[in-house]
Amino acid sequence: MQRVLPLLLFALTTLLCTSTRAADIRELEERVKKLEERLAALEARSAPTSQPGQAPREIIDAAIRKARQRMAQDSKKYTREQLREAEQLYQVANHNWRSPEAQESLKKMVEKYPDVNRTGCAILYLGQMSEGAEREKHLKEAIEKYSDCFYGNGVQVGAFARWLLGAYYQENNQPEKAKPLLDELLKDYPNAIGHHGELLSKAVGELSPTPQPSQ
Numbered sequence: 001m002q003r004v005l006p007l008l009l010f011a012l013t014t015l016l017c018t019s020t021r022a023a024d025i026r027e028l029e030e031r032v033k034k035l036e037e038r039l040a041a042l043e044a045r046s047a048p049t050s051q052p053g054q055a056p057r058e059i060i061d062a063a064i065r066k067a068r069q070r071m072a073q074d075s076k077k078y079t080r081e082q083l084r085e086a087e088q089l090y091q092v093a094n095h096n097w098r099s100p101e102a103q104e105s106l107k108k109m110v111e112k113y114p115d116v117n118r119t120g121c122a123i124l125y126l127g128q129m130s131e132g133a134e135r136e137k138h139l140k141e142a143i144e145k146y147s148d149c150f151y152g153n154g155v156q157v158g159a160f161a162r163w164l165l166g167a168y169y170q171e172n173n174q175p176e177k178a179k180p181l182l183d184e185l186l187k188d189y190p191n192a193i194g195h196h197g198e199l200l201s202k203a204v205g206e207l208s209p210t211p212q213p214s215q
Contacts, residue, residue, distance in 0.1 A: 053199055053202040053203060054197055054199070055193045055198065055199045059191045059193065059199070060154055060193060060197055062154075063153075063154025063155070063191070063192075063193055064153065064154040066150060066154070066156070067150035067151065067153070067156075070117050070150045071117050071150070071152075073117070074118075077115070078113070082113070085112075085113075086109060086112070086113045086116050086118050086119070087118060089108055089109040090109060090118050090121070092105035093105045093106045093109070093122060093126075094125070097125065097126055097129040098129065110122075114145075117150060118149075119149070120142065120145075120146030120148075120150075120157040121150075121151055121157065123138055123146055124139070124142040124146070124157045124160065124161050124164075127139040127141075127142055127161065127164065127165075128164065135168060136165065136168060139161050139164055139165040139168065142158075142161035143158060143165065151195070153195060153197075154193055155192075155193060155194060156192055159185055159188075159189035159200055160192070162181045162184055162189070163182075163185055163192075163194070163200045163203065163204075165178075165181055166178040166185065169181070182204050185200060185201065185204060186201055189201075
């Protein structure tokens with residue numbers, strides 16, 4: 001499922017780059033409509049329904065719409081071939097984030113497509129796969145440069161990176177660093193969701209206010 005949704009969304013955004021002739025536009029609209037219907041059906045089947053802290057369906061749907069809008073912005077600056085290359089670079093890294101090939105692919109992706117939505121996802125994912133100072137570094141970069149990026153399921157990079165970095169600081173007995181991040185999450189991203197459809201604002205209470213003791 002995690003691989004199907006990105007492929008559908010990538011197809012959706014690249015379709016927007018095709019010819020602007022009237023007949024082609026009508027055909028494009030039909031193809032986009034079918035893709036959206038398929039995507040909605042997949043999301044409905046995969047979304048959790050009754051877990052504690054679960055976001056209402058309307059909030060999840062609104063987040064997914066924002067994700068599609070952000071992805072569509074890429075087609076205004078890049079060609080279909082460029083977006084396909086960006087996706088391929090992401091997938092090379094996605095197979096094994098710690099390999100030299102992944103590191104080189106990610107570096108090339110950031111250099112060639114620094115403002116593509118998918119690059120924000122890559123930086124955040126790299127932060128999740130890292131530990132210690134590297135984890136902190138990548139999550140900070142995701143917050144500072146890619147907060148407006150989205151995963152196809154509606155997870156916003158800026159919100160989720162603040163949650164992860166706040167959790168990292170709490171786990172390492174640095175609540176003074178965690179607090180401003182979690183405050184920003186609650187203030188600026190009140191409806192932000194995680195990858196399982198959970199409201200991140202509800203999960204903040206699991207981290208605050210007492211940090212975990214060192215082991």
